[in-house]
Amino acid sequence: MNNMPTINNGGQPYYFPADIAKEGEDYARLSNFFKTRVGDNGKILTLKWYDQGRVMNVHGFIPFIQGMVGKHYEEPDTKEIVMAPDALYREWQGSTDNGHDGGFMDYILEDQMFPQEGIFKGHFGLKDTNGNVLTSVNIVFEVLGNDLRVGETSKYYSAELDRLVREYEVKTDQMVADGTQKVDQFVAQTKNNINTSLQTSRDNIDALNGEIRANRAEQANISQHLAGTQQQIANYDIVTRPEFQTGMDTMNSAINERLSQMKTNPIAVANAGELTKNYPNGADGIFITADTGHKWIYLYGAWKDCGAYQAIGIENSELAPLKEDLIKQEGKINQNTNDIELNSLGIKKNSVDIQNLEGAGHLMDILLVDDFGNHITDDYGNRISGYKWLPLTDVTLTQAGLPADGQAVGEAIKNATSFKPEKYGMPVLYLWGSNILSLKDKSKTLKNEVTYSFPAYGVSGTVEKFKVQGASSVAWPKKNYTLNLDKSFEGISGYGKNHKYVIKANYADPSQALNVVGARLWGMIRGTHKNANTGILNINGDQLVDDTGNRIIAETDPQLSIGGTYGAVDGFPIGVYINGQYWGLYSFNIPKDDWMAKMPKKSKNKYAIIDTIWDPQGAFKQETNLKDQMELQFCSTKDTEWAKDSVNELIRAALASYDTVDDFNKAVSPLLDIDSAIDYYIFSVLVDNDDGIFRNYLLQTFDGKKWYIAAYDLDSIFGRTPDFWEHLHAKSDTNDWRDHGVTFENVTNANRLMYQLWKFYKEEILKRTKALIDGVMSDSAVDTAFVDYVRHIPLTAFNAELERWPGMQNTLVDNINRIGRWYMQRIAWLKNKYFNN
Structure with a gap:
């Protein structure tokens, strides 16, 4: 990797940065900084884990090592490392105790990891407590020889197996053999019975x-x-x-x-x-x-x-x-x-x-006894145990005349006490499909395999296309899904009928509210521009009037005429069952496509939506081919070349230098709705949209020429950060490392368009900000928006969510009380910083 430390490292222990985004070379070669010797035991190699340059919280993850040790050669053309046929496979797995603050994870190199000299080639990675591999990086370093402890070793080695061998080596071979014989006889007899x-x-x-x-x-x-x-x-x-x-x-x-x-x-x-x-x-x-x-x-x-x-x-x-x-x-x-x-x-x-x-049986622990009923023990007095399948003979009845066994009674009790969201009036979506849980990312789509029932809306049938939704969220156990249903219905008022929806898991947001409420706040900001004062003319150019002679007027701005959240998502909380098992709280959302912006799916007119992914294209610093850090999400025509040319014209205008505001307006205003750009700039500062400066917003065009900005993916606002665990202070300009939040000034280096807006529209931006925090973005208005959403979720649903997904972070902290308190502090800081004079 390009950011390796110097060889002496200032006298400090080495640590090696590893980014799950897999940036850098195919293999990180550590031999200049780290070597081990045959038979070394207990040497610690520390990695610091990042996610796209941001420090990860590795608490709760388990480190593991897998690889080969031995001689090798390199292909002269590809430089690919090829291990010799006699290279030995090695693996090691630690525990959650190996993780430390600051993204540091210790990897302990035990003696049997390096039985022969050469190199180690493999990967160091992270697993969750369920054994699911989160990520890994490829590592290469030298293993030196000249150690007298080198001896005979096996072809395969596992640290876990070695631990088990050491644990049981205190028992004598004869006693183990006697115990094994008795267990085998007992198992054979039991199996025969x-x-x-x-x-x-x-x-x-x-x-x-x-x-x-x-x-x-x-x-x-x-x-x-x-x-x-x-x-x-x-x-x-x-x-x-x-x-x-x-x-x-x-x-x-x-x-x-x-x-x-x-x-x-x-x-x-x-x-x-x-x-x-x-x-x-x-x-x-x-x-x-x-x-x-x-x-x-x-x-x-x-x-x-x-x-x-x-x-x-x-x-x-x-x-x-x-x-x-x-x-x-x-x-x-x-x-x-x-x-x-x-x-x-x-x-x-x-x-x-x-x-x-x-299946009507239960595997029970048993203690072995001799013919006289005496317990059989080893030389240390420990009783020797075994296992036996015992049939379930409990015939307790759950109700008169109904046969049941102990397992059935337990299931009945569990059903009677388990959380059922429908009892609290929540809409519930039921999904059935044997392959749903096999989906790990967006690469696979289930076609006509999943069935559904949504009783609150009176629809049921087959999901024609079912797939995982999202990018970074696919690594979490509770996933988002996109559903193309076989029926259309109006799930969200004001948007009409549709057959495509998204259910969001909100695994990183225990409040369940940030994404949807954030979009609604964006809609409230945009709605202040709405001014339906344009008269409507007939084909003859005559002004249309109603029966009493009043002019018929309308909003003609294409984004403001959408209504609702004005091009952002919207949704409501639901409960979800998958294959009869309660799967937790979700939000039932509008999908990120034409319907969200009320665009026609097919049209000769030029409609398009572009998703911003990362710097530099998402920061207006470099032109795009729409297959890099900008992606075309929707286009109303088969030909998409015009969309690329149009957005690149806007990027070039943002990159150019201007001396006056008139020069800037003349070049940029035909290509960009400046009002929506300024609103997004202010919105990002107000809610500390740390993850939305050069990504996670949308560009929308309704004529192929002029682009509008809309907010999207808002689960890292109000003090939340993209790594899901840390929180930012409401004040964003102190020396505390956690105060790297969004200010009007510090984002000008991260986004070229915001640089131009602050340069030429600073006075207008501050005036608009003052009006918003005195109006639709006041602390009371924001608090009400969150209350109106969360009040539809019963308290017991939040408790059931924690029980269903115990790996969720900050469940006691991230709620609307913290959000409201944080925003009050944020408004106080903004007023003091920008409006004190």
């Missing part, structure tokens, strides 16, 4: 199925009805949803009543012709044709010849136990689920496969 028990269960079930098949003709009509009902259950996952229990009880009662009324005595007719003539629309029961001796039943809308009649009638006294056994078996199938997430996939996963009965 389980297999015998399961085989007996299968034999009993096979016998039951034989009886069911023998009487299938008699039960044809009710079987058809039951099959349809079961298909409905499979499609809509009713069995796993408690709110349908009453419906299921009603259905079971109907089935029992129908079975009790079923006719089992055969009815004789002369022949098939007489049968179809007398009963053209079918009839209940079994009919025997005297001429052939065949039995006939009415099945699927037609009479069916079922061959020679051999079955005998079954009395109700015999049929009743059969029905009872059938009900019990279906109950066991539903209760013997051993994974709630798989169970939530619905009846399709656990419907009628009787082999699921083997």
Whole structure:
């Protein structure tokens, strides 16, 4: 990497910077700064982790090392390092205790990591506590020889396995062998008992199925009805949803009543012709044709010849136990689920496969005893333990007549006490799909695989396209998703019907409010410009008037005519279930596309939206090809070249030098809506938009020539920072390292357009700022905006969020109380700094 320390490092221990953005060379070569020797033990190599140049908080992450040690050579053309065939694989994993403040993470190089000389080539990285790899960097350094402790080593080594070996080496080989033999015998006996028990269960079930098949003709009509009902259950996952229990009880009662009324005595007719003539629309029961001796039943809308009649009638006294056994078996199938997430996939996963009965067991710790009941111990008096699968025999009933085991009772208690957002009036979105949780980034789209239900809006069906949404947020366990639904509906008032929406996880924002409320505040700022005073003319040029003679007027500015949040997002809080499991709080949002700005999807007129990603293009410091740090998000025409040419014309105008404000206006105002640019500049200072100076805002054009600015991605405002853990002081001009927030002056070096605005419009900017903080951006107005959003989320929902996602940071700190307190301090600082005179 280009920022390696000097060799002597001023007498301080080395640390090596690593950026998860993977900037720099393919491999960081540390040999000039760090070497290890064969057999070295406990040497610490410290890395300081960054995310796009910002220090990360590594608390809660686990360091790991994976790589090869041995001889190597370099390809002369590519300089690629190729390890020798006898190079040895090594790995190491630390704990969360290795992380320190300031992004520092210690990597401990144990003795067995370096069994032979050469080089180490591999990667150092970070995992979360669930084992998910967050990131890693490629590392190369030398391993020196000349150490007498070098000895025989294995081909593969794991620090975890080595620890386990050392832990158990105090036990004698003989005792371990004796214990192993007894455990093997016990396990073999237990396995044999389980297999015998399961085989007996299968034999009993096979016998039951034989009886069911023998009487299938008699039960044809009710079987058809039951099959349809079961298909409905499979499609809509009713069995796993408690709110349908009453419906299921009603259905079971109907089935029992129908079975009790079923006719089992055969009815004789002369022949098939007489049968179809007398009963053209079918009839209940079994009919025997005297001429052939065949039995006939009415099945699927037609009479069916079922061959020679051999079955005998079954009395109700015999049929009743059969029905009872059938009900019990279906109950066991539903209760013997051993994974709630798989169970939530619905009846399709656990419907009628009787082999699921083997899940009705529990792996128990046991202590080994001899024939006299005495505990078997090792030489140190420790009791030797083992494991045994024990069947669940608890038959506690959750209600009268309903069979249940301990697991089912536990599930019933969990369902009764778990948080259900629908009880509090929150809209709830239900999603089902076996591959939803396999999505890790935006590279994969699920097409027609996910189904949904949104009862609050009366829509359900199939998600035609389902994918992960966002860039940096994809690394977090709770992800954002984009949904292209098969139906359009008006989810957000004032925007009309749409089929595409985004659900935002807000994993980095425990308040659940920053992104949407920030966009609404932006809309409040832009709305102060709205002045519908332009008269409307007909095709003849005549002024249109109403019935009383008043002129009909309208807002003609394309962005101000949008209304709402004026080109930014909007949304509302919802609860989300994925495959029957509560997944947490989300915001149901407008997507970042044409609909957000009320642009036509296809038009000969030139509409476009550009997303700013990073410096330099996002800072108006360099032209773009729209595939770098500016990206084309939407274009109304197939040809997109004009959008690139148009925005580059604006960038060149921002880069140019001007002597007077008139010169600047003459060059820039035809290409840029200066009002929206000034508003965004002021907005960023007011809310400390630290992550939105050269990225995370949108450029919108409605005519292919003039561009408007709109705020976007606002989860790092009001003192929040992009690394999600640190908070900025409300004052942004002290010497404290955390006070690197946004001021009118300090962002002029980071964004060329803001430099020009401050140079030529300073007086207008301060006058506009004063008007805003006395109006729509006063501390009371901002506080009300947050209250109006968060009041729709019950307190218990925030508690459930923390329980569902314990890895969320700052859950006690980041709430609307902190936001309101911070903004009051911010306004006081702004007034003192800019308006004291």
